[in-house]
Amino acid sequence: MRVGWRRWTALAAVVVGVGLTALLLGSGLGHDPNRLPATLLGRPAPDFDLRAIDGGQRAHLAQLHGEVVILNFWASWCVACQTEEPALRDAFERYRDRGVTLLGVSFQDSATDARAYAASRRIPWMLLDDPGSRTGLAYGVSGLPETYFIARDGRVSYKAVGPVNQDLVNQQLRRLQAEGAA
């Protein structure tokens, strides 16, 4: 009787141990550490009031309420940012008079390098300096480039990690414009 009780206790301990290990491993292995959650989706976009890298105008998100805003985090040293530049340039040209504002925010870059890059590439949209990366940290930027699509009501509608292409930008802008017209 005593031996039977011991045996059942040992078996229960092994089953609990194996079960817990399997549960922890299962939950960890089923999660891709490279896929980061976009926690801001559907929530009000963090406000910012930043000066352009050329020291001229400022851009204040709260004042852009009612417009669709594309917020692109970039850096002059970021090769992938150069890849997406044609898609952003196309979107800027096509939608600039249709209630869409494209803003670039310099992330982890020196103002001098950012200015030199913007001048050499003749980037036509407003590029903003982000002292202390406060805006980048508020948006949860963890790599470059990252692009946020902000709806007319000021909520984050879509987050693109990595370089965007024309199809993705057009698709998002059409959707956001349709939402605004509805």
Added chain:
Amino acid sequence: MTGRLPWAGLALAAALLTAAASLAFAAISSSENSGTLEQRAHAVAATLKCPVCHDLSAADSPAPVAQQMRAQITEELRAGRTPDQIRADFVAAYGEWILLSPPQRGLGLLPWLAPGLLGVAGLALLAVTLRRWSRQHEADPTDSAAPELSAADRRLLDKALAAARGEVD
């Protein structure tokens, strides 16, 4: 055998209690609310991951973004914000993966409960081991290391005892 200290049980109980104490100490020891502003900022940064690094805290990483996180934490502590409020802002922007400590819900509760569970298990094992040892000690105070008799030996012994009693009687 009965009088010997049960070293295996005692060693396992000691290991469980040591693990429980270490985990509990690690969980409660933090200088977030004491020390200089820099020490407090470092303590808060140590609870957050550097978002552009692999497995480095914002306190330990040399990456510019980690430096900026530390600067922002210092600034916010100076402004009177609490460590929990600061962490909540980072979680709102990045998600819970930015925290180096597991969330206190779901499976994340397990590591938080571990010190208590290990402590209870260690104490229970210690109590059971000592109780068993004490009973065995009481049952055989001579601390004899003699093995138990087999059935055949027991019969022989009974026979010899009976014969001896017969001689006496």
